[in-house]
Amino acid sequence: MGGKRVRIDSNSPAKKCAKIYLGDDDRISELPDDILVDIISYLSLKEAACTSVLSSRWLNLWKHTHSLNFEAGSGIDKVAMQLRNERKGERLKYIAWVNHILQSHESATLKEFRICFDLSKSSQKAITKWLAYAFSRQVQRVEVDLSSNLDNRRARPLRYSFPKELLDQNNRGVVSSNFKSLKALSLNRVNVSSEAIEFFLRNCPLLEQLTVHNEKELSNLEVWGSSLVLKHLEITDCDKLRSLKVSAPNLTSFKFSMLWGEVLLENVPMLVDVSVSGAYSIYSDKKLLHTLSCCIFQLEILTLLLGRPEEIIQLAEFPQMPKLKKLVIQCDSLHDRSIIALTSFISACPYLEEFVLKLCAYVRKSLVGQIDKTKKFPHQHLKVVKFCGFYSRSSDVELVEYFIDNCVVLEKVIVDCSYESYFADDPVTPFRLSVEQFTRDEVKQHLEAKVRRHIELVIL
Amino acid sequence: MAAETGTPTTLTLKSNDDELFSVAESAAILSVTIRNMVEDGCAGGVIPLDNVDGKTLASVITYMNGISAIPADEEKKKSYRDKFLSDKDFETLADMVLAANYLNMSCLMDAVSAKIAQVMEKKSVGWVRRKFGIENDYTPEEEAAVKEEHKWTFEGVETDDDN
Structure with a gap:
């Protein structure tokens, strides 16, 4: 990363040459062991362990790092591509690797512990043992990410369940002080009971960040308490969840998926950043407004990940959001009429500074002349507009023109013609590339002349 | 303390090569070592910092002032730290990490360690x-x-x- 290169320069003073001979930055050997451990804790586990080969002083330093990040690398993809038996082999290899490291690692405390591999119920014992290890070292941040690329296939393996025995204070070896240092807990594709989550909320006085993603058993969850220090909460893709109640006085960011049931927010005076995803059948603006009713006027960042276009139109029903600075809208598709309807939504946010629209416009419909150009609405603060999935339909162009015409302090317009979230897995074909290039050329033609000189136009 | 008297309290720090620096107490107590001295009432005169030279201390004080001027916004603090460290050579970074360790300033310590680790990343x-x-x-x-x-x-x- 940008290190000075050894350069033999006949004009450089002799002293400098002598130094180069030793290595240009030989100060590292003067640092005490504990600082070297701090430094290599920022390397990946593999790279940290690689330092053992540098010299005998470095042999065991990596065993004291305060971070254990079992990043799988390409392992997860390998599992997905392989036949069943080989898949098992790949998993066993990962388990053996983690076990091997935990046996040789010697740090008494841990800042970070991360498991990241396609593992299921069949590895229950091993994973539980790892978690017990991490908690017994007063770990601060735990992430268990068992996401799998196989989940869309028919035979879905049973999931790993967060172990009750780990939290049972009557159980020998479970000490409540083990949880006192926990600041962040993130579970992905791990089944967890509401009792377990409540245990963490009650017993971890420093818990600032909680993430539960892709969970399939939770039905009711309450994140509730006047003494919670929780700042960031993410409860997403929990299909069975019927009711979620949140009351956390220090919460600043909240990411959730709309539920069939209710998401209730209360006592969140610090909340400024909300992200909502809603599958098209679940989303309703009424429901969302009901959830956000206690905080909508204080929001500074709002992200809406929506399922289908019709919902956008209803956004016009939103009240004014006087503090909103950044708005992100992502949808699978959007009809022209909906795009135009966005303008009234945006005009309800007078202090907006940044607007991002991410479209996967796989329908190329074109209607003409939707924006009422006689209605001017000068935005006084909007500086950055980003449009991903620009297809140069007439309405796309019109929307960008609307911003150029109405935003007094606009500095940057970013138009990304290659954004395709919906078809992310599709191969990049020459045909697709040529369509993108065609769009880019069109955008240039349409917009370059219209963009005033002080506005930066970026076409991706 | 500053909040009680209404006027900001200034501390005088002395490097191991006898350079003197004035710094607002509110910024200086980012260092747990200095904070402890203040709390123990040892900060009346000059605070000697025997393990930090003047050049490094000047740099650390720039950081103290810069970061304490930023309100509680982790993202802005992080971008300040990145910018602050971006033009430092390895020699300076090594001095800084030792100073941050001695002064017990975890935020600076973490940032400098991460920066040094970045140099080693993906290298043979x-x-x-x-x-x-x-x-x-x-x-x-x-x-x-x-x-x-x-x-x-x-x-x-x-x-x-x-x-």
Whole structure:
């Protein structure tokens, strides 16, 4: 990363040459062991362990790092591509690797512990043992990410369940002080009971960040308490969840998926950043407004990940959001009429500074002349507009023109013609590339002349 | 304390090469070492910092003032730290990490450690040895044995420099 290169320069003073001979930055050997451990804790586990080969002083330093990040690398993809038996082999290899490291690692405390591999119920014992290890070292941040690329296939393996025995204070070896240092807990594709989550909320006085993603058993969850220090909460893709109640006085960011049931927010005076995803059948603006009713006027960042276009139109029903600075809208598709309807939504946010629209416009419909150009609405603060999935339909162009015409302090317009979230897995074909290039050329033609000189136009 | 008297309290810090620096107490107590001295009432006169030289201390004080002027916004603080460290050479970084350790300033310590780690990232063993002047004191047999023991580390680590 940008290190000075050894350069033999006949004009450089002799002293400098002598130094180069030793290595240009030989100060590292003067640092005490504990600082070297701090430094290599920022390397990946593999790279940290690689330092053992540098010299005998470095042999065991990596065993004291305060971070254990079992990043799988390409392992997860390998599992997905392989036949069943080989898949098992790949998993066993990962388990053996983690076990091997935990046996040789010697740090008494841990800042970070991360498991990241396609593992299921069949590895229950091993994973539980790892978690017990991490908690017994007063770990601060735990992430268990068992996401799998196989989940869309028919035979879905049973999931790993967060172990009750780990939290049972009557159980020998479970000490409540083990949880006192926990600041962040993130579970992905791990089944967890509401009792377990409540245990963490009650017993971890420093818990600032909680993430539960892709969970399939939770039905009711309450994140509730006047003494919670929780700042960031993410409860997403929990299909069975019927009711979620949140009351956390220090919460600043909240990411959730709309539920069939209710998401209730209360006592969140610090909340400024909300992200909502809603599958098209679940989303309703009424429901969302009901959830956000206690905080909508204080929001500074709002992200809406929506399922289908019709919902956008209803956004016009939103009240004014006087503090909103950044708005992100992502949808699978959007009809022209909906795009135009966005303008009234945006005009309800007078202090907006940044607007991002991410479209996967796989329908190329074109209607003409939707924006009422006689209605001017000068935005006084909007500086950055980003449009991903620009297809140069007439309405796309019109929307960008609307911003150029109405935003007094606009500095940057970013138009990304290659954004395709919906078809992310599709191969990049020459045909697709040529369509993108065609769009880019069109955008240039349409917009370059219209963009005033002080506005930066970026076409991706 | 500043909040009680209404006027900001200033502390005088002395480096090990006898340079004196004035710094607002509210900024200086980012250092737990200094904070403890203030709390113990030892901050009346000049605070001697025996393990930090003047050049490094000046830099640390710039950081203290800069970061304490930013309100509680982690993202802005992070971008300040990145910018602050961006033009520092390794020599300075090594001095800073020692100073931050002595002054017990975890935020600076973490940022500098991460920055030094960045230099080592994706580099071959030979490159790191040369860059940092680390003398390889293994016999070839020993080195082979260490490599064998840590065999898993050399799979899949791509280095982007010559060996």
